[in-house]
Amino acid sequence: MTAVDEARKRLGRIGVGLMTPIAPADEWRRAARRIEDAGYGSVWINEAIGGREVFTQLGVMLAATRRIVFGSSIANLWARHPAAMQGAASVLADAYPGRFVLGVGVSAGSIVERSGQEWTSPLKRMREYLDGMDAGRDAVVTPEVPFPRLLAALGPKMQDVAKEKADGALPASMPVEHTRRARERLGPDKLLVVLQGAILETDPEKARGLARTTLGLSAPESPYARSLRVLGYEDTALVDGGSDDVVDACFAWGDEAAIGGRLQEHLDAGADHVCAVAFAPDLASSADVYERLAPSLL
Template identity: 40%
Template sequence: MNEDRSTLAGTGVWEMALRYGDPALAADSAAEIEALGYSAVWIPDTGGDLFGAMANLLCSTRKLAVASGILNIWMQDAAESARRYHELVAEHGHRVLLGLGVSHAPLIDQVLDPGMFRKPLAKTAAYLDELDAATPALPVDARVLAALGPKMLELARDRTAGAHPYLVTPDHTATAREILGPGKLLAPEQGVVLETDPDRARTIARKNMGHYFGLPNYVNNWRRSGFTDADVVAPGSDRLVDAIVAWGDETAIAARVQEHRDAGADHVCIQVMTDRDDLETVPLEEWRRLAPVLIKSHLA
């Protein structure tokens, strides 16, 4: 990853356990992810010491990019985030990327104050203003937005290095690329299930998707993508599940990742979905099985 973060390419790994699981396991996992040839790891944020978790992953790797997917702008102070970013860069070089997001009304109203979540576009723009005003400022090319709708994608285009959409289809990637235009980083997340039995694969996918049916940002985006009210009611239609989560063997999953690339993605991060109930393990075997086809497909 060069100083120009728009050069982030290849295939990354999105994994919650790298943030909220055992730090020693996270560090060892990041080292293996790097050795397998993946180009980045992405970790979520719902408050707390995001930058400490990022530092843990950076310390255990040499070249791997470490990105937030996403930094919750309601829960992380902008000036402090800029300061911590520069500390990480001073220690580990330019392989830190901050994915920023406005989160979701149900979460913010529950964790902070009811009614606090309002005007997400204006809130995001104001947060970017704060990052620009920090001393030192957070560079524009060091940040991307978790953008789904057209207006947020336009804000990502105008004020950041690009976008990190989540739970989207290759068709959404094509739309995002059209809005972002050339030269902006487009790094969608892609959920994957390494399972060829349709019923079992969809059961695992629905288990991992279940939380998101209660979050309007995602449900509204699925509707924009052509899904009906019947599709987006929990637990989701087979049509929706199959479009959002790639399942099957290694070849099938590699084909879906390639669809995102063909639609304009620079970088795709996979989220391996399993039937685990905790963060005490990581899907190491799945990462190993997928690496040869995903890394090879990008280099071909």
């Protein structure tokens, strides 16, 4: 069985994201257990450079749970040497067979430069980095169940890299049409995991206001803005956090049924697995939201 086939079987349809920046280990363990008990297929966490280190964090939560799959969304390639990325992923996949998915991303220029590094072409950097990971395979343990390697690929060129050099793509905060096009570009044999922002709020003004603080359309190098332009959105719709149409396309908001309906749209458009990313101030509150959503999502 290939890494993609194994991941499709173990992930199921719906997972969740835990994006709280800093919290004690016990809070992460408790949240992970609650999400597993609620029946979700996966938990995904991210990193920048410094602060929460994604592989260490995932190891804490894998050890605290029994069957749920964990993924990096993303492991920042600027945060470590490619051989270290390959080694860390291989150790987790060996220790927890079938329960780890590696998502790799190039992050953003502003984050990279704040770390003291020089931002370079994302496509060139990604290709070279993946080659470096491959070169390090002989020096690390070979997991019994291979882990899939996904790329945070919003644009068509990065999706081509994902098709050529990875097991699939991991786009975030994009409309359903983006999912449909990504599936067409990747083909049927690649894994497509979609991260969907989910706001459990029925008041349109409150929900859209929260969404506008998170997408980052105003950043000069915003990959979200570039991808939305490819989908046909005009520049006038991308200012001030995005028009109502942009926000409504990029975020699932409303009651439990509305959020469940949006996640199903992504599945119908070709996603193998959809990860709901709730907006909550802390891990306990995030787990509260996911427990409330579970009957409508699972």
